[in-house]
Structures are given as C-alpha cells and as structure tokens.
Amino acid sequence: MQIEVNxxxxxVLPGTSIERLLxxxxxxxxxxxxEINLTVIDRNQFNQVFLKEGDRVEIINFVGGGGx
Amino acid sequence: xxxxxKPFVIDGVEFQSRLIVGTGKYASFEENKQAVIASxxxxxxxxxxxxxxxxxxxxxLLDYIDPKIYKILPNTxxxxxxxxxxxxxxxxxxxxITNWVKLxxxxxxxxxxxxxxxxxEATRVLVKEGFVVFPxxxxxxxxxxxxxxxxxxxxxxxxxxxxxxxGIRNPYNIQLILEAVSIPVIVxxxxxxxSDAAMAMELGCDGVLMNTAIAGAKNPILMAEAxxxxxxxxxxxxxxxxxxxxxxxxxxxxxxxxxx
Numbered sequence: 001m002q003i004e005v006n007x008x009x010x011x012v013l014p015g016t017s018i019e020r021l022l023x024x025x026x027x028x029x030x031x032x033x034x035e036i037n038l039t040v041i042d043r044n045q046f047n048q049v050f051l052k053e054g055d056r057v058e059i060i061n062f063v064g065g066g067g068x
Numbered sequence: 069x070x071x072x073x074k075p076f077v078i079d080g081v082e083f084q085s086r087l088i089v090g091t092g093k094y095a096s097f098e099e100n101k102q103a104v105i106a107s108x109x110x111x112x113x114x115x116x117x118x119x120x121x122x123x124x125x126x127x128x129l130l131d132y133i134d135p136k137i138y139k140i141l142p143n144t145x146x147x148x149x150x151x152x153x154x155x156x157x158x159x160x161x162x163x164x165i166t167n168w169v170k171l172x173x174x175x176x177x178x179x180x181x182x183x184x185x186x187x188x189e190a191t192r193v194l195v196k197e198g199f200v201v202f203p204x205x206x207x208x209x210x211x212x213x214x215x216x217x218x219x220x221x222x223x224x225x226x227x228x229x230x231x232x233x234x235g236i237r238n239p240y241n242i243q244l245i246l247e248a249v250s251i252p253v254i255v256x257x258x259x260x261x262x263s264d265a266a267m268a269m270e271l272g273c274d275g276v277l278m279n280t281a282i283a284g285a286k287n288p289i290l291m292a293e294a295x296x297x298x299x300x301x302x303x304x305x306x307x308x309x310x311x312x313x314x315x316x317x318x319x320x321x322x323x324x325x326x327x328x
Binding site: 005006008025027030031032033034035038040041042043058059060061062063064065066 | 130
C-alpha cells in the first residue's frame with residue numbers, strides 16, 4: 001500500500017507500525033516526532049500505531065535555526 | 069559589595085546566564101558548539117523541521133548541544149499562522165525533550181514582523197495545552213500585558229526587525245514593557261553587537277536572545293564571548309544604577325582649593 005512520508009511517496013506493507021517505518025528509513029526514534037494525518041503520535045505508541053493506505057506521515061527533528 | 073541580583077528563573081529553572089542563543093547559520097555543528105560554550109548560554113533555541121528521509125545526516129545537532137546539559141527551547145520559526153505554529157509546537161513537544169516553545173508567528177515576508185494577534189491566539193491555545201510559551205512580539209507594552217494575561221511564561225519583544233541588526237530602536241517602549249509586566253522580558257531579534265545586548269540589559273531586561281549576531285559574525289566564537297560579556301556588563305550596570313543624563317557639565321574634581 002502507498003503512504004506519504006514528508007511528502008515522499010512510499011510503498012509499505014499493510015500493518016506496518018511507525019516503529020517499523022522508522023527502522024526502514026534508518027531513523028533513530030529518539031528525538032524525532034511523528035504526525036499522521038495531522039495528529040501527533042505519542043512516542044510510546046510507535047509500536048502500536050499501524051499505517052493505513054493513503055496516510056500522510058510527517059517525521060520531524062530539531063535542526064539549527066531560529067532565534068535572531 | 070553585594071547587590072540584589074534577582075535570579076533568572078523561567079518555569080522553575082534557574083539560569084546563571086541571561087543570554088539565550090540560536091543554532092542557525094553556523095558553518096558546522098562543531099563551530100555551533102564552540103560558540104555556545106563561549107557565549108555561556110544555558111538555554112538554546114532550535115528549529116523544528118522535517119527529517120530528510122532520502123538523505124538524512126548521520127549527525128544531529130543534539131549530538132553537539134546535549135539536552136542533558138542545555139535547556140532546549142524549540143521554536144516555531146517560519147510559521148505564518150497560529151495553526152501552523154500550534155502544530156509545530158505540538159510536534160516539538162512530541163519529540164520528548166521539553167514542553168517549552170519559543171512562539172513565532174510572522175506577519176509577512178517583507179518585514180518578518182510578528183503577527184501579534186495570531187501570536188496571542190496561539191499563546192492562549194498552547195498555555196491551555198500545558199506549554200511554557202515564550203512569545204516573540206512587537207515592542208508593544210499593551211500586547212506584552214495581554215500575553216502575560218494569556219499565561220505566557222516570558223515576553224520577547226523585538227529590538228528591531230529580524231536580521232536587521234539595528235539594535236534597540238525603541239528603548240522607551242522596552243521600558244514601558246518592563247513596567248507593564250511582571251514576567252521576564254527577553255529582547256529577541258535585531259541585536260547586532262555586544263553594546264546592543266548590553267543596552268537591553270541596562271534597560272532592565274531579564275535576558276537577551278540572539279542567533280545570527282553571533283553566527284553571522286566574521287569570528288562567531290569571539291562574538292559569542294563578546295555577547296556573553298556584553299550581557300553581563302549590561303546587567304551589572306543596571307544593578308549598579310547609572311547616573312541620570314544631563315544636558316550640562318558637572319565637574320568631577322573639587323572646586324575648592326584651586327591655586328591662585
């Protein structure tokens with residue numbers, strides 16, 4: 001099934017958890033935050049929330065910036 | 069001699085340094101780290117951005133700016149609506165480090181001045197959700213008071229427009245803000261050099277926040293040290309109590325006992 005991660009289309013198996021998705025993308029779950037269809041996902045739920053066809057996933061982290 | 073230096077406390081966290089620094093525009097993470105050390109800052113602001121899933125770097129900013137050592141202050145830089153800023157703040161908190169947020173809602177791309185109305189609206193929502201909100205706002209005492217009433221932890225009036233490095237354009241308004249609110253006042257945006265930071269502190273501000281004034285200097289690490297000293301000097305001068313300005317001269321040597 002197809003999902004979008006940070007606006008990039010990705011094919012994942014049905015039943016893929018956020019934890020699995022992050023592992024597949026080589027992203028360490030520490031220090032990132034995940035939103036699915038505009039809802040922020042509790043980081044303790046990464047292994048219990050499963051992706052559905054057409055989900056729009058945002059994965060963010062902290063970068064240098066801001067402050068003037 | 070001792071003077072009463074009110075501790076710099078935000079949300080129960082006491083800081084020795086009254087300087088907050090940003091993490092943008094550095095040549096490398098290492099340079100950023102060295103500048104942070106030289107600045108003496110203990111609170112560091114960071115931006116919230118998408119992980120580049122196609123080519124994400126192995127190193128992360130937080131490998132250099134350790135959240136166990138520094139208080140991390142995520143910001144909503146780049147947001148133009150209250151909704152965008154609220155969404156960014158929620159994501160920042162979900163990263164699991166802090167519930168603090170430097171709230172920026174920008175009004176337009178030409179001036180980068182804050183949208184005060186949207187900032188107030190977002191402050192109300194985020195305070196209700198348990199965030200410790202640091203709103204960036206115009207140097208407007210009325211708005212500063214409204215933000216305090218909305219539950220903001222501090223208020224951060226601009227010195228001058230973002231990236232203008234003009235220094236404090238309206239010290240009288242900053243003073244009015246200091247009189248209007250009881251929460252800490254931190255000058256944010258427009259600081260260009262150490263004397264600008266000193267001036268903010270001499271006015272009685274509780275702190276100063278800056279990024280590119282340091283990162284964009286020819287020697288960022290030396291400028292970080294200058295800012296560290298500027299903030300300290302300004303604070304000391306404020307506590308010491310300056311002489312009032314006068315229009316005429318006053319001799320400092322005795323006028324009695326002159327040779328005749």
